[in-house]
Amino acid sequence: MASLGKIARRTFLIGSAAVAGGVAFGVYAARQPFPNPNLDDLGDGAVSFNPWVVIDNERVTLVAPHADKGQGIFSAQAALIAEELDIDLDQVEISFGEPDRAYFNTAITEAAAGFPMYDMSPTAERVRGFLGGVAKLAFPMMATGGSSAIPDVYDKLRQAGATARETLKLAASQESGVPVAELRTERGAVILPDGTEMPYTALAATAARIEPVMGVVLRDPADWRLAGRPMERVDIVRKSTGTLTYGIDFRTEDMRFATIKVNPRQGGALNGYDATEAEAMPGVERTVEITGGVAVVANNTWRAFRAANAIQFDWGDAPYPAEQEAHWDHLAGIFDDEHLNAEARVEGDVDAAEGEEISGEYRSPYIAHAPLEPLNATVLVTDTRVDIWTGHQIQMFAEQIVSEITGVDQENVHLHNHFIGGSFGHRLEFEFIRQAAEIANQMRGVPIQMTYSREEDFAHDFPRHITMGRGVAKVLNGQVNSLDVQIAGQSVMRSQMGRMGFNLPGPDTQLHEGAWDAPMFNLPNLRVRSYRTEALAPVSSWRAVGAGPNVFIYETLLDEAIHAAGADPLEERIRLMGHDVSVGVLEAVGEMCGWSGPNIGEGRGRGVAYGFSFGVAVATIVEVTHTDAGIRLDHVWMAADVGQVIDPVNLENLAQGGVVFGLGHAINCEITYSDGMAQQTNYHAHEGMRIWQCPPIEFRALETNPKIRGFGEPPIPPSAPALGNAIFAATGQRIREMPFNKHIDFV
Amino acid sequence: MRLTVNGTEHEVDVEPDMPLLWVLRDELNITGPKYGCGIAQCGACTVHVDGFAVRSCQLAIGDLVGEVTTIEGLGTPDNLHAVQQAWIEHQVAQCGYCQSGQIMQAADLLAANPQPSDADIDAVMGGNLCRCGTYPRIRAAIHSAAARLQEA
Amino acid sequence: MRSFALLLTLSFATVAFAEIENAVIDVPEEGSVTTEEGLAAFQRVYEVVSHPRCSNCHTGADNLPMWSGPSFGQTRPHGMNINAGESRMGVETLVCSTCHITLQEFTEDSNAIAHAPPMTALPWQLAPVEFEWFGRSAAEVCAQLSDPERNGGRDWVGLAEHLVDDAGHGGFVLWGWNPGGTREPAPYSLQQHVDDVLAWGAAGSPCPDE
Structure with missing residues (x-):
């Protein structure tokens, strides 16, 4: 296949160096790119300038390796390449590509640098750059998460497109004899001065023989054709016609349908089971033992579900407290030096600070991810090769796990990524990949599609970490003078990384994220301490991770303090803020709703909250009415600053969806444990928001943030406290625990 | 068992209590x-039976009376509904x-009520869960579709 | 608007249930039941009709089915913003049978899945609005059941026949004692309930004071 041969490959390796590594960072030794994976299977006369652009004589293929679980990154990646390549999205094929180190995420380590994300000082930037380099050497992770995909690809994909474009022009120049300076490009072709079009596909063979042109200058966003304005997402037609193939829709010849039952007491043992009845049921081929449970392999998913329910199990105990109340009791007992995770922020002296004292205790429960597409993976194991058809956010690590299970070399394990029907963090986990691989490994040569029942998906989710907060505020002369915030929680990073086999050193920053880094520089006294435990239920990153609970705690306490001070919730937040971008979003949201204070009439109220997470400042205002039937949500306004906007329509969709997600869970969702098992087994008990509860949601994007940011997560954190603060304004009732429907009825 | 889906007749060898959803899939x-929940909580499995929206995860094949239309039969990329x-x-x-499921339910809504208000939409679409929270756009799209159908 | 009649023809099913036993009607002789026994019988009848399996769908003119009882925790209107409309079967909005499938045959397995919408062999619907029982006292329900204007024009034997007839079609009455899932069945049994209605009627349909 690789008829381009070794010479061409070496050529491109050298040539594409500065492209793949991301020239923005300039740490060459650490950033030296990995080999371009597209070269392995490149056909005769085809060319791949870098890991993201492949052209042969028939088509132009753009590789968009970041996982798309609904956030629209597939389209955004393609648009960024196409913008510089001068080709339209209806002229290209777009592929998730083959998982490869070349696609490692250079932005995902940013948050771990120990500097607040708004800190753009040279020191902070150097540490981030260094960490990215170290991560690449130690563990180059191809991953989608932490709202990092856009920051990761923003420069490198445009660079990839530009390099390809300039190289194609050089090829056209060689073929036509016209100097490069006299050539232009448009809709997938190099255009000669006389109007002759040389399609990129026709230039591929020549381009393959020359070195990619380096040092291209990226266009000013003001000159963009595609990005920066509303675009039709490339998956939207398929998603509106039922023709998109999610992992669960994958079909191949002789495929079997399987499901699993694993101890619902997470991590507990399988002491024994009796599958006699299940194995005799219609369509059941066999049962297979897997780690901690049993799988049923059948010729239809429903038959597998039904048979799995017929297995009698003897489950072992849970390795954490069996009853929910003990989880809260445990958290209440770890606000001490022994459990100190970090004294993350100290400004002034909260103990010595003067003023009237207000204090509260706050609770944020476990919550399930529960994306609508239940976890599933299809795996075919042979003695020499493994194929995995699924959707995953850390593809190569999934391949590594399957390699370990099957004994097949990782280079012969191929994960074919699919669009994902929602994740919210669930597709960062590996259990379902392991389980599918364990089944398929015992039935080599047979493709196995393993699907969780919804009940298994709830029972075996690793939910959002449970958190308890304690806060003391002091107000003086009508202003907030001091905030002392303590947050105790199950360590989400240690739990999640632990399942990946990593022993995370140092503090878990997620236990204070969103609280320690609120840029309220005009608050004279602030202390944020976090406390860590690992004794509770296994947990995982849930959309916005630590900032979700932490911003709820911080912004509710702050709101209580502002009320006690007799100040205006919006004006006092603006006064406290010493960060222009944050002031901007607060002022914008005030303007959007015509802010006139929290009390807007009998039984009506508005609540403000501000959240800073994943480098994005977000301000949210919720308006509610207290009706006879309960609290009704009337309106939501949100302003956020992500820097450069790639697609304003998609951004608005993410903002609205984030509000729905943040509010819905704050209102009615929690996972509680009894007898070691999650008591919520399906959506009837963990519903979230439905359309009739959804208020109008207005969104404004600001573009003053000095760095471009992703927006999957930032809308979430301020949603819940804005609602709680609005309920207080409408009713005088302060709710310090989610879900709110434990304390007040909703319409 | 015989059934007609999107105008094509099929013969399947299944138990009468297998839900239509799993016969289809x-x-x-x-x-x-x-498949989203299996208990009519999410609506992702919604199909039409003789024009009426039905949760196919609840409809055992043995209880099926009428012709089935799925999203594939509503319209195609080349011939959109x-x-x-x-x-x-x-x-x-x-x-x-x-x-x-949202689209199948919305099509059923518009067949019954060509000019729905927001309240009408909320009364019909409340059984269809969207975890991503696209509700504001669903409302807007239903109004657009209503206008489009009025013109047609 | 599509017609209500179309829906009915679509969803009416032929019923041949065999697995669940129906009640039989054994009419007591008039005067064979004392007033006191009749009142006691009615108390049991009231326990049945005010039980969530029955009363949740015997709701008022707001046409809202209710969720109440041990399987629901807090009493509240049916989730998902459901309103059955004046048709009492959701024709104006979302027909009940979108989720509550009309079965060909009501069997013991028909409602086996926990938390799934219950189903019968009759099209799912609210009882006629005159039969509003939800939240009503024993005296109120007794007056309703005694009043042909508000009980479908039936005498007490007619009421018992109605129960058996509905159950014979694999309908809601049969479901009340065979609700499946994690739902609590109505108290006593279908046969006991029919017998109690008959005893109450034979005693002259006495009503409690409150």
């Missing part, structure tokens, strides 16, 4: 209708997994 490879056009126009989908 795993026996006939018609995967537009999605007005509701699908509106869904594209408003860029409704995020993950898109619930949208087959």
Whole structure:
């Protein structure tokens, strides 16, 4: 296949160096790119300038390796390449590509640098750059998460497109004899001065023989054709016609349908089971033992579900407290030096600070991810090769796990990524990949599609970490003078990384994220301490991770303090803020709703909250009415600053969806444990928001943030406290625990 | 068992209590209708039976009376239904997994009520869960589809 | 608007249930039941009709089915913003049978899945609005059941026949004692309930004071 041969490959390796590594960072030794994976299977006369652009004589293929679980990154990646390549999205094929180190995420380590994300000082930037380099050497992770995909690809994909474009022009120049300076490009072709079009596909063979042109200058966003304005997402037609193939829709010849039952007491043992009845049921081929449970392999998913329910199990105990109340009791007992995770922020002296004292205790429960597409993976194991058809956010690590299970070399394990029907963090986990691989490994040569029942998906989710907060505020002369915030929680990073086999050193920053880094520089006294435990239920990153609970705690306490001070919730937040971008979003949201204070009439109220997470400042205002039937949500306004906007329509969709997600869970969702098992087994008990509860949601994007940011997560954190603060304004009732429907009825 | 799906008759060898959803997905490879909950909580499996929206995860094949239309039979990328056009126009989908069901339910709504108000939409679409939270766009798209159908 | 009649023809099913036993009607002789026994019988009848399996769908003119009882925790209107409309079967909005499938045959397995919408062999619907029982006292319900204007024009034997007839079609009455899932069945049994209605009627349909 690789008829381009070794010479061409070496050529491109050298040539594409500065492209793949991301020239923005300039740490060459650490950033030296990995080999371009597209070269392995490149056909005769085809060319791949870098890991993201492949052209042969028939088509132009753009590789968009970041996982798309609904956030629209597939389209955004393609648009960024196409913008510089001068080709339209209806002229290209777009592929998730083959998982490869070349696609490692250079932005995902940013948050771990120990500097607040708004800190753009040279020191902070150097540490981030260094960490990215170290991560690449130690563990180059191809991953989608932490709202990092856009920051990761923003420069490198445009660079990839530009390099390809300039190289194609050089090829056209060689073929036509016209100097490069006299050539232009448009809709997938190099255009000669006389109007002759040389399609990129026709230039591929020549381009393959020359070195990619380096040092291209990226266009000013003001000159963009595609990005920066509303675009039709490339998956939207398929998603509106039922023709998109999610992992669960994958079909191949002789495929079997399987499901699993694993101890619902997470991590507990399988002491024994009796599958006699299940194995005799219609369509059941066999049962297979897997780690901690049993799988049923059948010729239809429903038959597998039904048979799995017929297995009698003897489950072992849970390795954490069996009853929910003990989880809260445990958290209440770890606000001490022994459990100190970090004294993350100290400004002034909260103990010595003067003023009237207000204090509260706050609770944020476990919550399930529960994306609508239940976890599933299809795996075919042979003695020499493994194929995995699924959707995953850390593809190569999934391949590594399957390699370990099957004994097949990782280079012969191929994960074919699919669009994902929602994740919210669930597709960062590996259990379902392991389980599918364990089944398929015992039935080599047979493709196995393993699907969780919804009940298994709830029972075996690793939910959002449970958190308890304690806060003391002091107000003086009508202003907030001091905030002392303590947050105790199950360590989400240690739990999640632990399942990946990593022993995370140092503090878990997620236990204070969103609280320690609120840029309220005009608050004279602030202390944020976090406390860590690992004794509770296994947990995982849930959309916005630590900032979700932490911003709820911080912004509710702050709101209580502002009320006690007799100040205006919006004006006092603006006064406290010493960060222009944050002031901007607060002022914008005030303007959007015509802010006139929290009390807007009998039984009506508005609540403000501000959240800073994943480098994005977000301000949210919720308006509610207290009706006879309960609290009704009337309106939501949100302003956020992500820097450069790639697609304003998609951004608005993410903002609205984030509000729905943040509010819905704050209102009615929690996972509680009894007898070691999650008591919520399906959506009837963990519903979230439905359309009739959804208020109008207005969104404004600001573009003053000095760095471009992703927006999957930032809308979430301020949603819940804005609602709680609005309920207080409408009713005088302060709710310090989610879900709110434990304390007040909703319409 | 015989059934007609999107105008094509099929013969399947299944138990009468197998839900229609699994006959469609795993026996006939018609995967537009999605499995989300199995208990009529999410609506992702919604299909039409003789024009009425039905949760196919609840309808045992033995209880099926009438012809089935799935999202694939409502319209295709080359021949979109007005509701699908509106869904594209408003860029409704995020993950898109619930949208087959949302669209089938919306088409049923518009067949019964050609000019629904927001309250009418909320009364009909409340059984269709969207975890990504695309509700504001669903409302807008239904209004657009209604207008489109009025013109037609 | 599509017609209500179309829906009915679509969803009416032929019923041949065999697995669940129906009640039989054994009419007591008039005067064979004392007033006191009749009142006691009615108390049991009231326990049945005010039980969530029955009363949740015997709701008022707001046409809202209710969720109440041990399987629901807090009493509240049916989730998902459901309103059955004046048709009492959701024709104006979302027909009940979108989720509550009309079965060909009501069997013991028909409602086996926990938390799934219950189903019968009759099209799912609210009882006629005159039969509003939800939240009503024993005296109120007794007056309703005694009043042909508000009980479908039936005498007490007619009421018992109605129960058996509905159950014979694999309908809601049969479901009340065979609700499946994690739902609590109505108290006593279908046969006991029919017998109690008959005893109450034979005693002259006495009503409690409150």
